[in-house]
Amino acid sequence: xxxKLPVLLNPYIxxxxxxxxxxxxxxxxxxxxxxxxECPVCRKFALQNVENxxxxxxxxxxxxxxxxxLLIMTVGLVMSESTMQTILFAAGSLLLLALLWTTQRRSTPxxxxxxxxxxxxxxxxxxxxxxxxxxEMAIQVFHSGDKPLAFEMLREIGALVHTDQLRVExxxxxxxxxxxxxxxxxxxxxxxxxxxxxxxxxxxxxxxIRRDLIKENTFRYxxxxxxxxxxxxxxxxxxxxxxxxxxxxxxxxxLYPYLIMxxxxxxxxxxxxxxxxxxxxxxxxxxxxxxxxxMGIYNExxxxxxxxxxxxxEH
Ligand SMILES: [Zn+2]
Numbered sequence: 001x002x003x004k005l006p007v008l009l010n011p012y013i014x015x016x017x018x019x020x021x022x023x024x025x026x027x028x029x030x031x032x033x034x035x036x037x038e039c040p041v042c043r044k045f046a047l048q049n050v051e052n053x054x055x056x057x058x059x060x061x062x063x064x065x066x067x068x069x070l071l072i073m074t075v076g077l078v079m080s081e082s083t084m085q086t087i088l089f090a091a092g093s094l095l096l097l098a099l100l101w102t103t104q105r106r107s108t109p110x111x112x113x114x115x116x117x118x119x120x121x122x123x124x125x126x127x128x129x130x131x132x133x134x135x136e137m138a139i140q141v142f143h144s145g146d147k148p149l150a151f152e153m154l155r156e157i158g159a160l161v162h163t164d165q166l167r168v169e170x171x172x173x174x175x176x177x178x179x180x181x182x183x184x185x186x187x188x189x190x191x192x193x194x195x196x197x198x199x200x201x202x203x204x205x206x207x208x209i210r211r212d213l214i215k216e217n218t219f220r221y222x223x224x225x226x227x228x229x230x231x232x233x234x235x236x237x238x239x240x241x242x243x244x245x246x247x248x249x250x251x252x253x254x255l256y257p258y259l260i261m262x263x264x265x266x267x268x269x270x271x272x273x274x275x276x277x278x279x280x281x282x283x284x285x286x287x288x289x290x291x292x293x294x295m296g297i298y299n300e301x302x303x304x305x306x307x308x309x310x311x312x313x314e315h
Contacts, residue, residue: 031130
């Protein structure tokens, strides 16, 4: 196995919607998720947020409606034959303008969203090409040797492009780093449907350093591919670590009792102690087979262990 690199990764900045970081170039129309203002294709400082682009298209169409109303107003005023007609026409037009103004104001958020959808539909191919170009840039950075930056770039693209190829590339890079607890790591977005040993190894590491990232999707993945994982060199210890993460919450213990039963015996003492305490404190579990298994292991291995007698705070 090659030596792992100690690296510093910039934290991942989450946005409300994945497209919030997507930018479009005012000069060459290139889409990108990399870069703040400089377009990676034409090198002009002309990047604009896609939402701003949609807003300016919308504003233009709103101005058009205003112009039409103003035009009608002018023609009507010029053609009116008496003062009364002029007053009535002016009042009517002002009412219309007020109505237009209120409707436009009220419906702007919805209109903006539909404008954004239209933009994505109309520019689907350019958008796709832009993101392909982003990925190529990340691969170039990787070949130039800056692995952490390459990873950060792939992570940004991965927020919008959900392909297994991109996930595998991110996992391989992560697996070449020394992972630490304080890093901004993620797991759910990297899960795939099929069995992938690199992903499994990564899950094993996460289960050791960031148990909180192991959630339902990961448990399901691991159970689905359990037989294949067991055939891996450290497969069993990965499954034990994942089980150690499952005993973190009572909910997971009741959701995945069979996974826990299969690996409870191999859990490190602190994880088994936690499982033992949770099982002991839930009266409904006393008739279950998991309860019997846990009590069996307790009687066999920990009956005389002092830590099991103390009622210390759960961790
Ligand atoms: Zn450009």
